[in-house]
Amino acid sequence: MTAAGIDLSVDFCGVRLANPVMLASGTCGYGTELEPFLDLRELGGIFAKSLTLAPRAGNPSPRIVETPSGMLNAIGLENVGVEAFLSEKLPAIPEGVVVFASVFEQEVEGYARVCERLDGAPGLAGIEINASCPHVKAGGAEFGQDPGGLADLVRACRAATRLPLVVKLSPNVTSIAEMGRICRGEGADGLSLINSLQALEVDVEARRPVLYNTIGGLTGPAIRPVALRMVWQLAQAVEIPICGIGGISTAADAIAFLLCGARCVQVGTASYRDPGTAVEIRDGIRAYCERHGVPGPAALVGALERPG
């Protein structure tokens, strides 16, 4: 198959993506930060930094530490707030870039209010709900760890917007399938996973946690096999589209997620090493399709064969 015959486009929650490679929330700012390094229109799209109603300063430093094959962060969801996103950040993103906003708050009502503000914003393709935030009423457990809390959250956000609604699942759970079924039942259009894994790094000389926040989120290649397992399990359980995330730094990594059932993928930590990684991954997916005589990435979704 020749390059000309390959169709890289995929459909995700009714949104047409030119290719299946997107940038992950929190790792690409509001898009424009990466403009000097890459043309965002070359990608399937971006997931902007998670937004709250009011601006947030995030946690004190240290907030990031490198770990074997990954990194640990506790940024604390620093962001400009939904109003500044709508008035300054969203309009600055070049036309033609598929933009999903990401939402987080500490209460269901707050999430719903941010979704309401985003509803119908010109140029916004959809909303991703970051369900990995501590739920104050549930004693600080993540929304995505508490089946009842997750159901309430998705129901409220669904009622607050007509935009395509993607729920980003927490990996810090026993049954990802159960969480996925809850989201589908409450009207989510799609699912994305995984967010970072809760983790801790220690400075033994100082006898202190390395991060000011003690606990952080582990990301990067170290989490990829965990993420693949969860995407695969989720794809067996629900039929709504899945976006795979976790340690993707090569085209082969991205293709593994497609084979396990993801329609598209997000690249996060790898962009810190080289912001051009996502575009290289897109080109690598095209080359793989050519080599294997596949018409495009859509034909790879869920095509994992049995072992042996």
Ligand SMILES: Cc1cc2nc3c(=O)[nH]c(=O)nc-3n(C[C@H](O)[C@H](O)[C@H](O)COP(=O)(O)O)c2cc1C
């Ligand atoms: C510094 C940093 C900040 C992040 N901020 C957010 C965020 O605001 N919202 C969110 O949903 N995920 C956030 N994430 C998680 C990523 O979107 C992604 O789920 C995770 O990094 C796994 O992908 P990766 O291994 O490719 O980095 C952040 C990750 C990093 C490294």
